[in-house]
Amino acid sequence: MTIEEAQKIVDQWIQEHGVRYFNELTNMAMLTEEVGEVARIIARRYGEQSEKESDKEKNLGDEMADVLFVLICLANQTGINLTEALQKNLDKKTKRDSERHKNNSKLTGQ
Numbered sequence: 126m127t128i129e130e131a132q133k134i135v136d137q138w139i140q141e142h143g144v145r146y147f148n149e150l151t152n153m154a155m156l157t158e159e160v161g162e163v164a165r166i167i168a169r170r171y172g173e174q175s176e177k178e179s180d181k182e183k184n185l186g187d188e189m190a191d192v193l194f195v196l197i198c199l200a201n202q203t204g205i206n207l208t209e210a211l212q213k214n215l216d217k218k219t220k221r222d223s224e225r226h227k228n229n230s231k232l233t234g235q
Contacts, residue, residue, distance in 0.1 A: 128208045135197040146202045152195055159191040 126134070139146055147155065166185050169176040200207045226232055 128211065129206070131193075132197055132201055132207060135194060136201050139198065139201075146198055149199065149202060152199050152202070156192065156195040156199065159188065159195055162188045163192060 146152070162183075163185065166180065166183050166188060168174050169180050170185070197207065199205075200210075
């Protein structure tokens with residue numbers, strides 16, 4: 126599915142199952158909460174913290190999808206076309222960083 130399709134699917138889901146979008150501030154709080162859940166899994170599974178038994182069943186992909194869902198909700202309700210925004214962002218990064226990372230000895234091991 127494309128990003129554009131995902132935005133349409135989320136909007137359709139909200140209309141059919143969610144009644145309406147939560148307001149932007151509620152969705153921002155929810156996004157923060159979902160990012161925290163992703164961070165918790167990564168910190169414990171891939172970082173130095175030990176993983177609690179209750180965290181071992183958590184699905185990282187599902188938690189990332191929760192983040193994406195809420196981000197798409199915010200984009201939809203604020204009129205952001207994420208396909209266009211991502212392309213512009215990649216263009217900006219390419220122009221700004223096209224040589225910077227290649228010349229970073231911390232990345233290249235030189």
